[in-house]
Amino acid sequence: MTTNPVTHIPVLVIGAGPTGLATAALLRRHGVEVRLVDRAIGTSVQSKANLLWCRTLEVLDELGLATAAQEAGDPLVEGRYSAGAKRLATVRTNAVPGTRFQPTIVQQNTTERILAGALDVPVEWGTEALEFAVDGERPEVLLRRPDGGTERVRAEYLVACDGMRSRVRAAAGVEFEGEAIDEDFVLGDAEVSTDLERNTAYQFFGTDGFLIASQLPGGLWRLAGPVGKPVESPGPADLQHLVDKYAPGTITVTGAAWVDSFRISQRVSPGFQRGRVLLAGDAVHVHSPAAGQGLNSSIQDAHNLAWKLAFVVRGLAGPRLLETYGHERKEVAEAIRRVTRMQAKMWFMARTPLARLRRTAMLRLLDRTGAFERKLLPRLAQLTIDYASSPLTGGAAPRKDPLRPGLRLPDVEVTLADGDRAWTLALCADTRLTLLTAAPGALDALAARYSAAVVLRPVVAGGPLAPLATDVVAVRPDGHVGYRGPATDVAALERWLTGPLALTASIPTSIPAGAHDATDH
Ligand SMILES: Cc1cc2nc3c(=O)[nH]c(=O)nc-3n(C[C@H](O)[C@H](O)[C@H](O)COP(=O)(O)OP(=O)(O)OC[C@H]3O[C@@H](n4cnc5c(N)ncnc54)[C@H](O)[C@@H]3O)c2cc1C
Structure with missing residues (x-):
């Protein structure tokens, strides 16, 4: 140096x-x-x-940017899976439950x-x-x-x-650590002529590969798929080749803003x-x-x-x-x-007939049962992230309880103690931890003592928030439930604040200029 x-x-x-x-x-x-x-x-x-998934839009909303992203993008309405001309599954992608934000192509x-x-x-x-x-x-x-x-x-x-x-x-x-998948891919944003629908993510499967196609805001189409061997200077012809192989007759590539080749790596x-x-x-x-x-x-x-x-x-x-x-x-x-x-x-x-049969069966099952929409989409949308095993997660709740410590706080409309209504995630989009409870009495002094790091928001219990009639949850500034316990057990909550959360005993009481609370937007 x-x-x-x-x-x-x-x-x-x-x-x-x-x-x-x-x-x-x-x-x-x-x-x-x-x-x-x-x-x-x-x-x-x-x-x-x-693609911006739902949870990402929730984060952008905290920054006041979700609307800008949605306005710049297009909603993703459907995912379609086909093998040749045969449709295997259709997934509705714009009704992900439990969120105000749906997947958006940006x-x-x-x-x-x-x-x-x-x-x-x-x-x-x-x-x-x-x-x-x-x-x-x-x-x-x-x-x-x-x-x-x-x-x-x-x-x-x-x-x-x-x-x-x-x-x-x-x-x-x-x-x-990890590995690169032993396969070369090309992808690019192409000018095309096609009758395929916008707001739709297509996946066309063939016997030795696939084509992914979806229209981007502004009109170009993102096309991607495997090419077997490394391609020196990939161009529109490579994209057309993918189309001809896996979805013949559906798209004519007339140009491209950019085309690149890559190898998929999976490393952590x-x-x-x-x-x-x-x-x-x-x-x-x-x-x-x-x-x-x-x-x-x-x-x-x-x-x-x-x-x-x-x-x-x-x-x-x-x-x-x-x-x-x-x-x-x-x-x-x-x-x-x-x-x-x-x-x-x-x-x-899926290169063998058996593997392809398995894939078809799985897609048909997901299609028939709606399991894709119910189970897989919320996961892909990153709404089910669970920090249950984190050393930071404290208190307890039944496994299936939506207010269980570790989970993202369910985003529902709640009535505040003063009668106002708010969405829970917006209410807790604070630079401090938010204590949510319908029984705040015993917690006032604690919240005052840690006021630079903690804010108490009394609410009316009901729906998925019914446990708040007797319990308090501490919602982290990233919207995850950090702690849950009886609202009367102030000592247990304070042990969590000063233990796993490592709040310092005497903390500054002021919020620096520039830090915002949930009421700022
Ligand atoms: C061609 C392509 C297509 C992709 N398509 C998809 C997709 O469809 N879906 C998906 O989920 N993901 C996709 N990805 C992956 C996605 O783009 C990344 O996951 C994402 O960009 C990660 O963001 P990042 O900020 O961590 O890293 P990056 O976006 O890579 O940003 C790193 C930044 O660090 C800067 N930098 C690096 N070294 C230095 C240095 N020494 N000093 C100063 N600055 C430095 C670089 O200039 C760069 O701006 C794609 C990636 C590529 C390359």
Whole structure:
């Protein structure tokens, strides 16, 4: 590392892809001072991930950006699975239960532009992180600025959102375990002439591969599929070849905005943290793009991490809280890897007649029983993420109870003690933990004592919130139930706040300028 003077900063985020942008935006919401650098000169040129699942839109809603994303996108109404001309299954995708937000087709670069446009700090484009010293007391990074000059930055915490070839990960000595599927794919955004319907994701299966096709906002079509051998300079003809092979006569490719080739990797790092370095997004997990989980789970990483990092940086909680980030998100990344690997094997790599029969039978069963809509979609939409095994999860509830600690809070309309109505997730979209209960009496003093980190919201119990007649739930700023217990047992709740959550005994009572509570939007 060179001997330039050192700039100090609470949080340095490296990489302004969707993960870095979301992390910075969420940290700013908590009033944390942050710098966000990226070696690229602007948001990505390629459209890449093109689907925002429900939970991601809920996070964007917290940032006041869901409407912008929905307006820039198109609703995904249906998924259709066919083999040749035979329709195997149709899945209705715009009625995912339990959420106000339905899957929306939006190009990744649009999502990035929306996130970048809403940041109240500049994205430092054209700024590359060259060298890292991560073993000292504070991580130090040498940045090369767009003018060629360099700057040494020492951060309280470094967040690595620098993508699948993360140099921070390498410098921190964190492994990236997994495998590449032994198959080359092409994908691109094509100009086409077709009678296929918009708002629909098509998957056409053949005997040795498949074609994925869906229209993007603006009119181009995303086409993707396996090509057997590596393609040197892929172009529109390769996309047409896929169409001719797996869905002949359905699409004529007339041009392409971009075409790329890639190999699917499925990797998850064994650790998401090394001391004061936290890793998120593609830097610690990559998945097959088939189920649209890459960008979406990366934004969920940011959501899980930002409030914890903010609590620690602001002195509200001890650094132990940060360890729960890796615990919780690695488990989710592993689960996604299992699902996408199974999907890749059973659906796309079905090369034998028996494997194809199995695939057809499974799709028909899912179609007939509606299990896709009821079971699989909420999972793909990332609404069923469960942090039950996290060291941060406290108290107890029956397994199937929707208010069980670890689960995302059910988003339902609730009546507040003053008669107003609100959606629970909007009510709890606070930079503090929200205590929800219909029996708040004993909790006033506790909430006042921890007022910088905790807010009490008395509600009327009913529906899925019926247990709140006697219980209190502590909803984390990322919308997950952290704790549940009897509203009268204040001592148990306080033990959870100061134990697993690591709230500091005497915490600052003020919220820094820039931190917002749920009433701000
Ligand atoms: C062609 C393509 C198609 C895809 N399609 C899909 C899809 O259909 N569905 C899906 O879910 N996912 C898809 N993905 C994956 C999805 O794009 C990623 O999961 C997502 O971009 C992860 O976001 P990220 O911010 O973690 O990483 P990235 O988007 O890779 O962002 C990392 C950022 O870090 C910056 N950076 C790297 N090193 C440095 C450094 N040393 N200094 C400064 N900056 C640095 C880079 O410039 C980049 O902007 C696709 C990916 C590709 C490449």
